[in-house]
Amino acid sequence: xxxxxxxxxxxxxxxxxxxxxxxxxxxxxxxxxxxxxxxxxxxxxxxxxxxxxxxxxxxxxxxxxxxxxxxxxxxxxxxxxxxxxxxxxxxxxxxxxxxxxxxxxxxxxxxxxxxxxxxxxxxxxxxxxxxxxxxxxxxxxxxxxxxxxxxxxxxxxxxxxxxxxxxxxxxxxxxxxxxxxxxxxxxxxxxxxxxxxxxxxxxxxxxxxxxxxxxxxxxxxxxxxxxxxxxxxxxxxxxxxxxxxxxxxxxxxxxxxxxxxxxxxxxxxxxxxxxxxxxxxxxxxxxxxxxxxxxxxxxxxxxxxxxxxxxxxxxxxxxxxxxxxxxxxxxxxxx
Amino acid sequence: xxxxxxxxxxxxxxxxxxxxxxxxxxxxxxxxxxxxxxxxxxxxxxxxxxxxxxxxxxxxxxxxxxxxxxxxxxxxxxxxxxxxxxxxxxxxxxxxxxxxxxxxxxxxxxxxxxxxxxxxxxxxxxxxxxxxxxxxxxxxxxxxxxxxxxxxxxxxxxxxxxxxxxxxxxxxxxxxxxxxxxxxxxxxxxxxxxxxxxxxxxxxxxxxxxxxxxxxxxxxxxxxxxxxxxxxxxxxxxxxxxxxxxxxxxxxxxxxxxxxxxxxxxxxxxxxxxxxxxxxxxxxxxxxxxxxxx
Numbered sequence: 289x290x291x292x293x294x295x296x297x298x299x300x301x302x303x304x305x306x307x308x309x310x311x312x313x314x315x316x317x318x319x320x321x322x323x324x325x326x327x328x329x330x331x332x333x334x335x336x337x338x339x340x341x342x343x344x345x346x347x348x349x350x351x352x353x354x355x356x357x358x359x360x361x362x363x364x365x366x367x368x369x370x371x372x373x374x375x376x377x378x379x380x381x382x383x384x385x386x387x388x389x390x391x392x393x394x395x396x397x398x399x400x401x402x403x404x405x406x407x408x409x410x411x412x413x414x415x416x417x418x419x420x421x422x423x424x425x426x427x428x429x430x431x432x433x434x435x436x437x438x439x440x441x442x443x444x445x446x447x448x449x450x451x452x453x454x455x456x457x458x459x460x461x462x463x464x465x466x467x468x469x470x471x472x473x474x475x476x477x478x479x480x481x482x483x484x485x486x487x488x489x490x491x492x493x494x495x496x497x498x499x500x501x502x503x504x505x506x507x508x509x510x511x512x513x514x515x516x517x518x519x520x521x522x523x524x525x526x527x528x529x530x531x532x533x534x535x536x537x538x539x540x541x542x543x544x545x546x547x548x549x550x551x552x553x554x555x556x557x558x559x560x561x562x563x564x565x566x567x568x569x570x571x572x573x574x575x576x577x578x579x580x581x582x583x584x585x586x587x588x589x590x591x592x593x594x595x596x597x598x599x600x601x602x603x604x605x606x607x608x609x610x611x612x613x614x615x616x617x618x619x620x621x622x623x
Numbered sequence: 624x625x626x627x628x629x630x631x632x633x634x635x636x637x638x639x640x641x642x643x644x645x646x647x648x649x650x651x652x653x654x655x656x657x658x659x660x661x662x663x664x665x666x667x668x669x670x671x672x673x674x675x676x677x678x679x680x681x682x683x684x685x686x687x688x689x690x691x692x693x694x695x696x697x698x699x700x701x702x703x704x705x706x707x708x709x710x711x712x713x714x715x716x717x718x719x720x721x722x723x724x725x726x727x728x729x730x731x732x733x734x735x736x737x738x739x740x741x742x743x744x745x746x747x748x749x750x751x752x753x754x755x756x757x758x759x760x761x762x763x764x765x766x767x768x769x770x771x772x773x774x775x776x777x778x779x780x781x782x783x784x785x786x787x788x789x790x791x792x793x794x795x796x797x798x799x800x801x802x803x804x805x806x807x808x809x810x811x812x813x814x815x816x817x818x819x820x821x822x823x824x825x826x827x828x829x830x831x832x833x834x835x836x837x838x839x840x841x842x843x844x845x846x847x848x849x850x851x852x853x854x855x856x857x858x859x860x861x862x863x864x865x866x867x868x869x870x871x872x873x874x875x876x877x878x879x880x881x882x883x884x885x886x887x888x889x890x891x892x893x894x895x896x897x898x899x900x901x902x903x904x905x906x907x908x909x910x911x912x913x914x915x916x917x
Binding site: 347352382390394407412459 | 804812
């Protein structure tokens with residue numbers, strides 16, 4: 289991997305939450321991945337697998353019940369976890385920005401769109417209000433909001449869902465961050481708007497040469513946008529690879545199950561795969577491989593934690609039995 | 624030029640009868656307070672807030688052309704009611720302002736930072752709430768001595784808890800909103816988040832409550848005066864006027880309502896003053912709350 293365009297490295301990140309009974313909830317337990325300039329990676333997994341917590345940890349916005357218990361988050365050579373809160377505030381919004389799932393609740397109802405975009409601009413670029421206003425208008429135009437000048441003075445409730453998400457993106461991009469974290473940016477939008485928003489993010493990424501971390505459970509979105517894919521399960525990475533590898537050569541049983549549980553138009557399928565069981569209780573993850581009690585390939589080996597295996601160039605899997613994945617093709621999950 | 628927002632608020636205000644009544648009453652009181660020196664001119668060279676002595680008899684006198692509201696405790700009730708309006712505004716505004724700001728400060732810190740801050744500050748609030756307000760205020764005024772400023776200190780000391788609790792509860796709710804997280808993700812500091820993002824979304828109930836409290840605080844001040852621990856002797860204050868009426872309230876010589884004017888005029892002033900603030904409080908909520916906007 290060329291080190292020179294490496295933007296963000298997450299190494300062995302651990303985020304634990306504590307319940308009132310002082311039980312430890314290992315929401316994110318040893319997650320590593322890296323992001324290059326201008327690259328999109330997707331963090332994929334079902335609800336509760338720790339993908340959102342990972343993204344909040346990058347901004348160090350874990351709330352007070354949780355704690356980053358280990359690991360490194362290196363942004364261009366600086367470990368974000370070693371920065372003071374004040375230094376971290378300067379990073380947020382300027383270097384790393386985030387857009388959220390619910391545009392309607394991520395905008396403050398009492399301020400106009402313009403006010404909210406200007407807030408970040410004034411904060412990070414130290415512009416005067418009139419200059420910031422001009423910059424805000426420009427960024428609204430950048431995200432394709434028509435009549436940007438007029439929209440500046442409108443309140444969030446006056447905009448449609450898609451427009452709100454555009455405004456949200458404008459807010460996140462107002463200071464030209466290097467990393468954009470998009471936490472399920474299209475989940476609450478309808479399908480036509482989804483496509484527009486994703487196209488917009490892609491276009492802006494190229495324009496601004498940002499690294500994008502896309503958090504989603506929608507594999508369709510992943511296939512359309514991401515260059516690299518990180519599959520997470522129960523707080524751990526189970527597989528990481530470029531898009532082609534993940535979709536054509538899934539090597540972890542969980543990835544395999546995910547991909548085969550989606551109906552496809554281009555392949556004749558008799559049955560969809562169903563991953564048996566449910567996600568384990570986060571307070572009580574199984575020892576060793578966390579997927580083992582749902583996995584058709586389980587045996588004694590799975591009681592020890594699987595190491596990272598490199599199958600091919602930059603395609604990693606955390607499974608003892610990755611070489612036996614072929615079995616699933618004949619047998620499937622449904623034993 | 625008026626913007627859309629201001630016009631919307633004015634439109635909403637003007638279409639509401641109780642709002643109009645509230646504002647008319649309030650404006651009436653403001654006018655009375657402002658023009659007190661011309662409505663009831665004080666004797667030259669004397670403190671206008673001390674009601675001048677108009678008679679040497681300690682018996683109350685019924686309303687007459689010279690003393691339209693009658694005379695109580697040797698002093699003109701009309702003069703007392705007029706100048707008492709100023710006292711009411713002064714006590715109400717100062718106490719409400721200081722106690723609300725104090726409550727906001729304490730409530731925001733407790734609500735936003737949570738944990739230990741919350742625990743400590745809210746337990747202190749509980750302790751203050753456990754003390755009966757009137758008794759506490761009386762004790763404190765006795766310790767501090769009489770005088771309007773002492774009364775105000777005592778009232779502030781025991782009236783910040785309600786806004787503190789209210790704002791804390793609202794903040795607990797609002798701080799979970801995604802726009803707070805979004806603001807944090809943009810690098811906004813905690814202080815600005817409280818000030819710019821959390822408070823504006825939580826302030827309305829507090830403002831409404833403050834405006835209602837404005838009325839009830841004036842009643843409390845009057846109660847203290849009535850009990851003789853409030854305003855000093857002869858001070859133009861509605862409560863002090865009622866204090867003069869204490870011995871005459873039951874009437875006399877088979878006429879229960881003989882001295883009606885001693886209680887009715889100051890009492891009416893108080894009732895209308897409280898009513899005005901309550902109506903204005905309701906109106907403010909309807910007009911300014913952006914969440915009620917359509």
